[in-house]
Amino acid sequence: MASEAPVVEVRGLHKTFRVGFFRKKVEAVRGIDFEVRRGEIFGLLGPNGAGKTTSIKSILRLIFPTAGTIKLFGSLSPSPEALRRLGYLPESPYVYQYLRAHEFLDLCGRLCGLDARTRAERADEMIARVGLGHAVDRPIGRFSKGMLQRIGLAQALLHDPELLILDEPMSGLDPIGRKEVRDLIVEERQRGKTILFTSHILSDVERLCDRVAIVHRGKVTAYGALSQLLKPEVQRTEIELEGCDETLRARLDELGVKTSVVEKRVVAIVEGETGARDVLEVALAGGARVVGVQEQRETLEDLFVRDALRSGGAPLDR
Numbered sequence: 108m109a110s111e112a113p114v115v116e117v118r119g120l121h122k123t124f125r126v127g128f129f130r131k132k133v134e135a136v137r138g139i140d141f142e143v144r145r146g147e148i149f150g151l152l153g154p155n156g157a158g159k160t161t162s163i164k165s166i167l168r169l170i171f172p173t174a175g176t177i178k179l180f181g182s183l184s185p186s187p188e189a190l191r192r193l194g195y196l197p198e199s200p201y202v203y204q205y206l207r208a209h210e211f212l213d214l215c216g217r218l219c220g221l222d223a224r225t226r227a228e229r230a231d232e233m234i235a236r237v238g239l240g241h242a243v244d245r246p247i248g249r250f251s252k253g254m255l256q257r258i259g260l261a262q263a264l265l266h267d268p269e270l271l272i273l274d275e276p277m278s279g280l281d282p283i284g285r286k287e288v289r290d291l292i293v294e295e296r297q298r299g300k301t302i303l304f305t306s307h308i309l310s311d312v313e314r315l316c317d318r319v320a321i322v323h324r325g326k327v328t329a330y331g332a333l334s335q336l337l338k339p340e341v342q343r344t345e346i347e348l349e350g351c352d353e354t355l356r357a358r359l360d361e362l363g364v365k366t367s368v369v370e371k372r373v374v375a376i377v378e379g380e381t382g383a384r385d386v387l388e389v390a391l392a393g394g395a396r397v398v399g400v401q402e403q404r405e406t407l408e409d410l411f412v413r414d415a416l417r418s419g420g421a422p423l424d425r
C-alpha cells in the first residue's frame with residue numbers, strides 16, 4: 108500500500124539546454140511538479156520530446172536542473188549509498204558490446220558493490236527472469252534491440268533496488284516481450300518496490316499505473332490516479348447486429364446512428380451515454396439479432412490527445 112512519504116519529489120523543475128554556435132535555448136522542461144509514493148507504479152507519460160527523459164536524468168543527477176528541487180528518498184542531496192537503492196534502465200541502455208550477459212552483469216554488480224557470490228547468483232536469476240537464458244554465450248553486441256532492452260532490465264534489477272526508474276522499458280519489445288515486462292513491473296510492485304517509468308505506449312500504461320503525470324511541451328498537463336483523470340461515463344456504444352437489412356440501416360440512419368459493415372455484420376455506433384437502448388429496440392423490432400454490445404469509456408489515449416490539443420498543438424508536433 109502506498110504511504111504518504113514520497114520516494115521521489117520533483118518541484119518546479121526547469122531545464123534549458125543551449126544548443127549550437129549561437130547557444131540557442133531549448134526549454135526541455137518548463138516547471139514540472141510530481142511525486143512518486145512508496146510502493147506505487149507511477150507513469151511519466153508524454154509524446155516524443157515532451158521532457159520525460161530530461162526529467163528522469165535530472166532525478167538521477169545525470170544532468171543539473173536549471174531551476175527547481177528534487178528529493179530522492181526524502182533527501183535533496185542523496186548519498187552514494189542512497190543512490191544505490193535505485194535501479195535505472197536508460198532509454199538506450201549502454202552496454203559493452205564484447206561482453207557476454209554474465210560478464211556484463213558481473214561488472215554492473217561490482218559497480219553496485221555486490222560480493223562475488225551474490226553477483227553470480229543474482230546474474231543467473233536475472234538472466235532467467237528477463238528470458239535471456241538462450242543467449243548467454245553470445246556477445247551483447249550481437250543482441251537484437253529487444254534483447255538489449257532485456258539485459259538493460261536485468262542490470263537495473265540486479266542489486267534488488269527499492270526504486271526502479273525505467274525509461275521506456277517496453278521500447279523495442281514485441282507484444283509478448285511487452286507483456287513480460289509489464290508482468291515483471293507488477294511483480295516488483297508486489298514485492299514492495301516503487302516503480303517510476305516513462306512510456307508513450309499507452310495501452311501498456313493503462314493496465315499498469317497507479318498514478319500518472321502526463322507531460323506535454325515540458326509541462327504537466329494531467330496528474331493523478333487514472334480513475335480520477337479519465338471520464339467515467341460511457342463515451343460511445345458499439346452494437347453489432349446480424350440480419351440488419353437496408354430498411355433497418357436506413358431507420359438507424361434516421362436516428363442519427365452511424366453504421367458500418369464488418370464481415371457481413373452491421374456495427375451501429377451510438378455516441379454519448381444515452382441512446383443505446385433505443386437503437387437496440389429499433390434493431391430488434393426490425394428483425395435483427397444483437398451479436399454484441401460494447402460500451403467504450405475514455406481511454407488514456409483519448410485523455411492524452413485531449414490534453415495535448417488543449418495545451419496547444421498536435422500531440423506529436425516536436
Ligand SMILES: Nc1ncnc2c1ncn2[C@@H]1O[C@H](COP(=O)(O)OP(=O)(O)OP(=O)(O)O)[C@@H](O)[C@H]1O
Nearest residue numbers: 124126133135153154155156157158159160161162
Ligand atoms: N542534451 C540536450 N541538448 C539539447 N536539447 C536537448 C537535450 N536533451 C534533450 N533535448 C531536447 O529537450 C526536449 C525534451 O527531450 P526529452 O528527451 O526529455 O523528451 P522525451 O519526452 O524523453 O522524448 P522521447 O519520448 O522522444 O524520448 C526535446 O526537444 C529535445 O530535443
